[in-house]
Amino acid sequence: MTASNLHKWASLPDPSPAELARAAEGDAQAFKLIVERYQGMVYSVAYNVLGNHTDAEDAAQEAFLRCYRKLPQFRSEATFSTWLFRLALTASVDYKRRERRHSEPVETPELAAEAAPQLGEGVDAATIVAALRDLPEDYRVPTVLRDVYGLPYQEIAEATGRPLGTVKVMVHRGRASLRLKLRAGGAGPEQGPAGARPRSDA
Amino acid sequence: MDCSYFRERINQYVDGEMDYMEVAELQAHLSFCPDCAAELAQVGEVRGALAAWGRLELAPPPGFAERVTAAVELEPALGAAKPFGQAVNETLQKLDDTLGRIPLPGGRTIPVKNVIGWGLAAAAVAIGLGRRHGRRSRELKPL
Numbered sequence: 368m369t370a371s372n373l374h375k376w377a378s379l380p381d382p383s384p385a386e387l388a389r390a391a392e393g394d395a396q397a398f399k400l401i402v403e404r405y406q407g408m409v410y411s412v413a414y415n416v417l418g419n420h421t422d423a424e425d426a427a428q429e430a431f432l433r434c435y436r437k438l439p440q441f442r443s444e445a446t447f448s449t450w451l452f453r454l455a456l457t458a459s460v461d462y463k464r465r466e467r468r469h470s471e472p473v474e475t476p477e478l479a480a481e482a483a484p485q486l487g488e489g490v491d492a493a494t495i496v497a498a499l500r501d502l503p504e505d506y507r508v509p510t511v512l513r514d515v516y517g518l519p520y521q522e523i524a525e526a527t528g529r530p531l532g533t534v535k536v537m538v539h540r541g542r543a544s545l546r547l548k549l550r551a552g553g554a555g556p557e558q559g560p561a562g563a564r565p566r567s568d569a
Numbered sequence: 570m571d572c573s574y575f576r577e578r579i580n581q582y583v584d585g586e587m588d589y590m591e592v593a594e595l596q597a598h599l600s601f602c603p604d605c606a607a608e609l610a611q612v613g614e615v616r617g618a619l620a621a622w623g624r625l626e627l628a629p630p631p632g633f634a635e636r637v638t639a640a641v642e643l644e645p646a647l648g649a650a651k652p653f654g655q656a657v658n659e660t661l662q663k664l665d666d667t668l669g670r671i672p673l674p675g676g677r678t679i680p681v682k683n684v685i686g687w688g689l690a691a692a693a694v695a696i697g698l699g700r701r702h703g704r705r706s707r708e709l710k711p712l
Contacts, residue, residue: 395638395642399638402634407626407629410628410629411625411627415622420630424630428636428640431637431640431641432637432644435641435644490618514620535580542616545615546608546614549614549615550611
């Protein structure tokens, strides 16, 4: 598995240098344009890591605040979208670690009426949401980072603060659990996340 | 047949973490073990479904961008909290740009700010010595 989804996000058109410069100088309106362009990406990452809309919104907002603070240090060695994607992942994982004690069962989100994409044979978005929802949290985050976003194991270990071997075991168990749930056709809601829609470049 | 050895390695296989010999060994087993081959296919389906899920974009709640922008506007202005060293360097650089440099013999130049700095330092030393001398004079004055 390569970092396919990282490549996907990297294909988003970056803001122009002039737009980035204005935002880096503290122009709130210029920054708002960036938020409007990338909010779907950042929110999706946060939701997939955290599994509920309340936490996802908090973490996504934190990701954008970090982006705003660090924007003057952004160098164009990476594309802006890749850089922001990493910030979103880090902010979401940090949020999960920080709020672990307040951990609550993930929500059953609603699937937008116009979007019911098939993700495989007999697997739709609602099935995936239900299967991920039912995963133990210890398995969920590493599995999402590995198989939804294609991060290397070493990077997941560093982000989650867990040993490499432990992370691998969690992902393997997560996959095994998901395999059973998906074979059973999903164990949960008939509804998926609100507003889920395929990306135009997907 | 006890497939546990191979079952445990299916994840390593799909993660590309096996060497050539291990891959060959597993593939040989898969060629005649339909159960392990089915498990490998299922793991592949799970990973494919998760990757496809990751390509979906979720719509943030209404007003999300406005709330983020409002939070950003509460942030201290960018650049307001520069590290002290960076602020000093930038100020000195501006002074250089404003005051220019003095040419020296041999084609060398020296920043005007340096000359001013030395002048100020010399003045400070002179003032300090003058005060010290005045204090000693008072101390030695007979009552």
